[in-house]
Amino acid sequence: DQQVKQNSPSLSVQEGRISILNCDYTNSMFDYFLWYKKYPAEGPTFLISISSIKDKNEDGRFTVFLNKSAKHLSLHIVPSQPGDSAVYFCAASVGGTASKLTFGTGTRLQVTL
């Protein structure tokens, strides 16, 4: 039972354009959501998070949107840069902290010149 789903295994975007990565969840108890970025042969690194009391959180080029009624969140990257090419994982937890994360399967983003 996949509680966090990333239905797009891959995404290709031109440099300078917007990248939109999507994530759906089924567990209504999740109240804290995170996005991680992973380069090959490295561990995941934290990008941005959002609490369920918010519907948007912004950090530089990265914005996460949360739609609780649809159990959907998205990560927007504007403008996309070649260095953004990586696998992006959505993760969720219960209790408002980054404890016991449940991860999605990841979306591979390729930013082309």
Next chain:
Amino acid sequence: NAGVTQTPKFQVLKTGQSMTLQCAQDMNHNSMYWYRQDPGMGLRLIYYSASEGTTDKGEVPNGYNVSRLNKREFSLRLESAAPSQTSVYFCASSSPSIWGADTQYFGPGTRLTVL
């Protein structure tokens, strides 16, 4: 400040052999975690330790044991390795943050192959 370190980086085992994956963090975090990542799947939690002296099972604990040696170190042991345990293993640590976003910090991973 090295963050989360893992040893070894790579390991090849034969079926039935045992080994211990080591993890250490220097961020004074209370909680530590072990995940495995397989192709086409996200990271799956094997075991976690909310604080020194405590450990709990995650989603996929079968075939593994853990030890929270002290606040810094959390090891993962495979007593009798099986080919199904071929995977990349990640250790992570966290502590709730009141200043910034709460998050888990990950080590670089151990790539394990069981023949």
